[in-house]
Amino acid sequence: MGVATAPSGPAPESDRSGPGRAHWLRVGRETADDLATDAVTREQAGKAPFDEVARLREAGLLTLLIPAELGGGGADWPTAYAVVREIAAADGAIGQLLGCHYFLSSSARFFAGPALAAQVERQSAAEQWCWGGGFAHQELPLTLVRKAGGYVLDGRQSYATGILVADHLAVRAELADTGEPLAVVVHSARHGVRIDGDVDTFGQRLAAGGSVEFDAVPVASHDVLGSLSADEDVLSPLAALTSPVGRLLSVQVLLGIAEGVLAEAREYSRVGHSPWHPAWPDGSPQDPQVLTVYGELTVLTRSASALADQAREAVHGGLARGEDLTYDEYAEISVLVAMAEAAASRAAQESTSRALDIIGSRSASSRLGFDRFWRNARTHTLYEPAAHRLRDVGDYFLNGAHPPFVLPVRP
Known part of the structure; x- marks a missing residue:
């Protein structure tokens, strides 16, 4: 299998x-x-x-x-x-x-x-x-039916990243007879695969997201990679580490957006004018409000970055442990990544929103494109709500509960 x-x-x-x-x-x-x-x-x-x-x-x-x-x-x-x-x-x-x-x-x-x-x-x-696709749990799961020499894949995935440009798709499908979730690889050009760019999001529009439908698509045995079950009898701690590994990619995307908008706003501020004091150029030490906002956003983003660095080192250490990794160690790593996710989400949303205030009404110009940072950050955080991760952190801190094995919707 x-x-x-x-x-x-x-x-x-x-x-x-x-x-x-x-x-x-x-x-x-x-x-x-x-x-x-x-x-x-x-x-x-x-x-x-x-x-x-x-x-x-x-x-x-x-x-x-x-x-x-x-x-x-x-x-x-x-x-x-x-x-x-x-x-x-x-x-x-x-x-x-x-x-x-x-x-x-x-x-x-x-x-x-x-x-x-x-x-x-x-x-x-x-x-x-x-590669495109995704392993996140779907409300209507794809189904995999056993056939002689392999399987047949059916169903529709409503959102998947990268599928409009992907050569190969990696998706989550459930065995029809047992319900076990499996990681499956399918060539995007295979007969029965229909990709549709019908996901009309206001941000992250170049992430090549869309829906994909599988109509009696043949799947060879070697294209079924393995189980995605959260059952600890099936999923080893190392395989479970796939969750924080993927979610930490989402952290990097959010931090990149936050750092990107601050860098562009800084460059624009140095040649623009203050929305609060038109006679003062933005970025000038004469304008304490501008400096305060830049200071707050820098501290917020750097703090999230420091937490992400800790999470990165923890993930790297967990991978190095290999088969010796324990579930308790996995839980500690997963919680640290959840903390980094929450911090990065806040940094991205605050920075992309308040940077527009620094620039003022000129930030509404589509020619400058500052709105894309806010739209990208907000879209990404809607798919990966920080509230879920904060709940995991709180449950671990208060009750010692291991975070659930949750694969990212948008790595």
Whole structure:
């Protein structure tokens, strides 16, 4: 069935030799600078981001996380997080698209056996696949029916990131006879797959989101990666770590948006005028209100960033523990990521909203495009409400309850 009781886990650092962290951070910055040059016009055009994906592919960023011996960039998760944040600062939607790609393209490591995981990643690297889809629980689940030699997939997923440009889709489906949720990989061009760009969100419009329908789509046994069950008898602590790994990508997207809007507002303030004192240029030490707002937003964003750094180190340490990771350790990591999610959500919403106040009425100009930051942040946080994570943190603090195994809607 393709379900493995012992996930392959992350490749050891010694097996992931590649160009190195400094190289990928430089590539990430260069790609972000490239995306920033036409971010406003691309966002307003709202076209499916085939060109943007081509830029990511040309830079080598699509295969960044795949081990070097399998043909990839050989980078680790901390590096991937940094790259996603850099891209999101320039273009929040493309940051989300890339984060989703990293999450889904690496899923075989957590849910499949080592041989199958290596096979999937080797082919993904060789053919430069872009991944889309998602494993979040759906109200009307996709169904997987056993057939001779494999399965048949049916159903509709109402929202999935990246599917308009994806080569391969990774989705959650339930076995019709047992109800067990499984991670399934499907080629986007396979007969019976119908992708529709009918998701008309006011933000994150370039994340290539849409709905996807599966009509009697054949699925081979090796395309079923493994179980997504939250039952501790099925899901190992290492596989459960997939949840905070993916949710921390969402944190990077939000922090990138917050940092991006503050950087653009600062540049504009230095040549604009204060909305409170028209005679004073924005950013001037003569304007205490402007300085106070910038100070508050800087502290808020830096604080969220520091918490995200702690969560990143915890996730990296958990991955390094591999099969020795315990459920108690997983719970501590998951709670720390939940705290980072809540902090990043607040930082993104506050920064993208109050930056408009700093700039004043000129921020309403569509030509400047400042509204895209607010729309992107608000859309992302609507799909991933911070209230859920705060409840998990509170339950852990007060009752010692382990957070539920929740996969992100929008990595």
